[in-house]
Amino acid sequence: MGLLxxxxxxRPPQKVGNASIAKERLQILVARDRIARDKPxxxxxxxxxxxxxxxxxxxxxxxxxSVKYELAESHEVLELNIILPDSAGPP
Amino acid sequence: xARIIVITSGKxxxxxxxxxxxxxxxxxxxxxxxxxxxxxxxxxxxxxIMGCERRVVYDFINVINNESTLxxxxxxxxxxxxxxxxxxxxxxxxxxxxxxxVERVLTxxxxxxxxxxxDSPAGIEHxxxxxxxxxxxxxxxxxxxxxxxxxxxxxxxxxxxxxxxAETGQEPVREYLLLTRYDPLRVAxxxxxxxxxxxxxxxxxLLGVIPESKAVLSASNAGIPVILDRESxxxxxxxxxxxxxxxxxxxxxxxxxxxxxxxxxxxxx
Ligand SMILES: Nc1ncnc2c1ncn2[C@@H]1O[C@H](COP(=O)(O)OP(=O)(O)O)[C@@H](O)[C@H]1O
Ligand SMILES: [Mg+2]
Numbered sequence: 001m002g003l004l005x006x007x008x009x010x011r012p013p014q015k016v017g018n019a020s021i022a023k024e025r026l027q028i029l030v031a032r033d034r035i036a037r038d039k040p041x042x043x044x045x046x047x048x049x050x051x052x053x054x055x056x057x058x059x060x061x062x063x064x065x066s067v068k069y070e071l072a073e074s075h076e077v078l079e080l081n082i083i084l085p086d087s088a089g090p091p
Numbered sequence: 092x093a094r095i096i097v098i099t100s101g102k103x104x105x106x107x108x109x110x111x112x113x114x115x116x117x118x119x120x121x122x123x124x125x126x127x128x129x130x131x132x133x134x135x136x137x138x139x140i141m142g143c144e145r146r147v148v149y150d151f152i153n154v155i156n157n158e159s160t161l162x163x164x165x166x167x168x169x170x171x172x173x174x175x176x177x178x179x180x181x182x183x184x185x186x187x188x189x190x191x192x193v194e195r196v197l198t199x200x201x202x203x204x205x206x207x208x209x210d211s212p213a214g215i216e217h218x219x220x221x222x223x224x225x226x227x228x229x230x231x232x233x234x235x236x237x238x239x240x241x242x243x244x245x246x247x248x249x250x251x252x253x254x255x256x257a258e259t260g261q262e263p264v265r266e267y268l269l270l271t272r273y274d275p276l277r278v279a280x281x282x283x284x285x286x287x288x289x290x291x292x293x294x295x296x297l298l299g300v301i302p303e304s305k306a307v308l309s310a311s312n313a314g315i316p317v318i319l320d321r322e323s324x325x326x327x328x329x330x331x332x333x334x335x336x337x338x339x340x341x342x343x344x345x346x347x348x349x350x351x352x353x354x355x356x357x358x359x360x
Binding site: 016017018019020022023025026027029030033034037 | 245280288291
């Protein structure tokens with residue numbers, strides 16, 4: 001290795017690797033894992049039963065219902081979002 | 092009353108057993124009465140890493156099943172008086188490990204030791220659950236790699252919801268990160284997740300960073316915990332880890348590639 005090569009190799013190291021991709025993928029994976037982990041196990045059942053009750057009164061499409069669960073510092077939030085059809089009435 | 096430390100990870104092959112051997116030897120060398128238990132039923136690796144495989148007569152499962160006493164099964168380390176090893180069984184199936192039995196053995200040990208180090212098997216199933224259940228402290232061994240970091244995060248979830256401390260509403264298990272097989276050169280090149288990258292995700296107390304090192308294989312070949320190889324980078328990094336665990340404020344080493352001088356560059360190149 002000659003002197004010129006020495007100066008060539010003391011330039012700031014070039015980021016050649018793809019660790020940043022690994023980090024991005026991890027952040028997404030872990031965020032998803034954590035959401036799934038923190039949900040109470042009764043949630044799917046609760047969701048089904050609430051829907052059954054609502055369907056007694058109005059015809060709702062499953063796709064117009066969204067259920068969100070969030071764990072905050074001191075409390076839990078269960079958010080149920082239902083879009084009622086225009087002509088809501090008994091089925 | 093002993094403090095119970097679990098060495099855990101989720102993913103296999105990340106360096107748990109290497110760490111359990113190093114930590115228990117390091118604690119014992121500092122005069123702490125220490126026992127290290129192999130929870131990896133069916134595989135039984137710890138006695139090989141400790142170099143005491145030919146002295147195994149009875150094992151952890153024998154004690155649980157009352158086929159031997161604890162004293163008959165415990166192996167005293169030849170290099171250090173205050174260190175004992177409780178080996179795993181090679182033959183039994185994993186269900187032989189059950190909560191009541193494990194609790195009875197840990198309770199019996201707790202009176203006579205300062206530290207009980209539990210070497211967990213891989214996975215997040217029965218064996219790993221048994222190893223972490225009674226823990227006071229958890230050392231989460233992680234490699235700078237996607238699947239290992241993810242599994243560590245899952246294990247953290249289990250520790251915070253299913254450990255005895257969580258179930259009984261006690262102070263939570265104290266969780267530490269130990270990053271192992273770290274290659275500073277690849278990190279500098281952006282080819283490997285850095286300590287900071289991993290901490291951005293896990294944010295734990297950083298107990299240490301153990302470099303990828305040839306000394307680890309050579310120590311395992313010889314049945315000598317790598318912490319006893321004081322010349323080696325990994326041995327020194329494990330020594331620092333033990334000091335930090337016991338409360339010393341030791342700066343982290345081996346995080347950056349060794350700087351080569353001008354001459355070594357010109358003449359070695
Ligand atoms: N810092 C390290 N440098 C190089 N090799 C390592 C290092 N730590 C562990 N290893 C190697 O990785 C393999 C798995 O280690 P081990 O401690 O048995 O992991 P685990 O108990 O998590 O399965 C072994 O071959 C070991 O020699
Ligand atoms: Mg192991």
